[in-house]
Amino acid sequence: MLFIVLDSRQSGPAEQTQASVRAVFPDSRCVLLESHAAGDMNEALADDEGPWFAVLYAGERLLPAFRRELETWVRSLEESDAGVLLFPAAADGRRLPAASVPRGPVLWRTKAWNSGLSPGFADPGLLPFERYALVEKQSQLSAAWHWPERQSLGWLPAVTGIPDTKRAADEWRELAPILKGRYSAAIPGKSPFVTVVLCLFNDAEYLVWAIRSVCAQTYPHWELLIMDDGSTDGAKETLRACPFSADPRIRFVRCERNMGKSHTLNRALSMARGRWLLELDADDWLMPDCLRLLAGRAAQGSGAAFLYGSHRLWHERRDKSLIMGRIGERPKAMTVDSLLKDGFPLAPRMYNVERLKQLGGWLTTDPFEGRLYEDLQLLARLLPFGPPEEVHEVMYHRRLRMSSITHRHPGHYAKWLQWMRKMLPAISPSQD
Known part of the structure; x- marks a missing residue:
C-alpha cells in the first residue's frame, strides 16, 4: 500500500511519520513530498x-x-465509499474536537481519486490553493461518493497540515464556499439576466479558477463571455481543457490582435444578452452568492445605473501562492470627485446594460486608449444617472500581483486624471 507524507520539508516530523509507517506496514511504499502540490501527489x-x-x-x-483498524474499514466499506474520514479518539473512546480547518481524508480509494470533475488531485489552474487539495477532492467527489467517518486509536495527528490558527480559520471561511460549491446547470429556455464579461490578455494560467467561480454560482441565469484580447499564451487551449468548457452559457471570443480592455469590453457589450453586465478580471474570482445577491437587488428595480459590493484582497507571492489580505477600500463618498480623487477600484461592479449602451460603452480616446483606469472612467460617467446601489457583502476576491498592468504603470494616473477632468463636462449623459 502507498503512503504519501506531505510537508516533509519538516525533516524531523517527516522522519517520525515515515518510521511509524514502516513499523506498522513494513512492506508498504512511503513517499515523502515537500508540499501539498497536486502534481507531485498525482505523479x-x-x-x-x-x-x-x-x-x-x-x-x-x-x-x-x-x-487492525484499516483492515476492518476496508472489509466493511461499500463500493460507493471513496475512503475514510478519521477523527482521533481519546483513550476512553471519546471523540476529540475537530480542527477549525478540515484536514481531508486519510484513507483513499484509488478508483474514486481517479474520477470526478477532473481525475486526480486538482492542478494549480483549477485550485490555486494547494494546501486544500485533499479537502477539494473530497468535496468534489461527495456528489457521487460517500465518505464514512471513523474514530481511530492508531492514528495520532500530532502535527496538522494546516495550523489551527485564527488566520487559517479566516482563510478557510473565505474559500470554503467555492471549494464546496456545486455546479448548477443552465435552465433550458431561460435567457440570462446577467452577462459576466471576463477580459483576458495572457492570463491563461488564472483562467480556469475564474471560470470555476462563475460555474459555482448559486444563481443560474447567467452567461459568461470570455473575451481574449489577442493573447499569445494558449488561452483557447486552456479553455478547451477546462472541465467546465462544455457549459452552454460560456462563449469564447478571440480578438486577433491586442486592442486594449475598453475596446474588448465594448465588443462584449455588443454581444451581451443579459440585462446587466458584471466585470470579472481573469485573475480574480467570485463568491458563489455574488450573482444571486446582485441580481436580487437589481430585480427590485431601483433604477440604479450600477450596483457594487465589497471585495477581499489576496497578495500573490513570487511562487504564485496567495496570502489573504484585508477588505478592499472604497471611496469615502459616491461622487465623481471622490471616486476620481481616491482612485479605489470597486469590485464587484455590475452595470445596467441599457445605460451602458446609452453612454456608448467605454471610451477609448484617453491618453492610453482605454487600456488603463477604464473602470473609473465608466463609473464617473454613470454617476450622473443617479446614486448606485450598494450590496453590503464581500462577494468578490481580487488578486494583487506585481505583473498586473496597473502595477506596471504606477505613474500614469495623474496624466489620465487630468484628461478625465477635462472630458467630464462634455461626456455627461442626458438623463431624459
Whole structure:
C-alpha cells in the first residue's frame, strides 16, 4: 500500500511519520513530498496499482492498532465509499474536537481519486490553493461518493497540515464556499439576466479558477463571455481543457490582435444578452452568492445605473501562492470627485446594460486608449444617472500581483486624471 507524507520539508516530523509507517506496514511504499502540490501527489500515484492509498502529514504517527483498524474499514466499506474520514479518539473512546480547518481524508480509494470533475488531485489552474487539495477532492467527489467517518486509536495527528490558527480559520471561511460549491446547470429556455464579461490578455494560467467561480454560482441565469484580447499564451487551449468548457452559457471570443480592455469590453457589450453586465478580471474570482445577491437587488428595480459590493484582497507571492489580505477600500463618498480623487477600484461592479449602451460603452480616446483606469472612467460617467446601489457583502476576491498592468504603470494616473477632468463636462449623459 502507498503512503504519501506531505510537508516533509519538516525533516524531523517527516522522519517520525515515515518510521511509524514502516513499523506498522513494513512492506508498504512511503513517499515523502515537500508540499501539498497536486502534481507531485498525482505523479506518486501514477504507477501505483493498489486499490487504496493513504495521505499523512509530517508529524502524524501510526500505532500498531492502525493496521487492525484499516483492515476492518476496508472489509466493511461499500463500493460507493471513496475512503475514510478519521477523527482521533481519546483513550476512553471519546471523540476529540475537530480542527477549525478540515484536514481531508486519510484513507483513499484509488478508483474514486481517479474520477470526478477532473481525475486526480486538482492542478494549480483549477485550485490555486494547494494546501486544500485533499479537502477539494473530497468535496468534489461527495456528489457521487460517500465518505464514512471513523474514530481511530492508531492514528495520532500530532502535527496538522494546516495550523489551527485564527488566520487559517479566516482563510478557510473565505474559500470554503467555492471549494464546496456545486455546479448548477443552465435552465433550458431561460435567457440570462446577467452577462459576466471576463477580459483576458495572457492570463491563461488564472483562467480556469475564474471560470470555476462563475460555474459555482448559486444563481443560474447567467452567461459568461470570455473575451481574449489577442493573447499569445494558449488561452483557447486552456479553455478547451477546462472541465467546465462544455457549459452552454460560456462563449469564447478571440480578438486577433491586442486592442486594449475598453475596446474588448465594448465588443462584449455588443454581444451581451443579459440585462446587466458584471466585470470579472481573469485573475480574480467570485463568491458563489455574488450573482444571486446582485441580481436580487437589481430585480427590485431601483433604477440604479450600477450596483457594487465589497471585495477581499489576496497578495500573490513570487511562487504564485496567495496570502489573504484585508477588505478592499472604497471611496469615502459616491461622487465623481471622490471616486476620481481616491482612485479605489470597486469590485464587484455590475452595470445596467441599457445605460451602458446609452453612454456608448467605454471610451477609448484617453491618453492610453482605454487600456488603463477604464473602470473609473465608466463609473464617473454613470454617476450622473443617479446614486448606485450598494450590496453590503464581500462577494468578490481580487488578486494583487506585481505583473498586473496597473502595477506596471504606477505613474500614469495623474496624466489620465487630468484628461478625465477635462472630458467630464462634455461626456455627461442626458438623463431624459
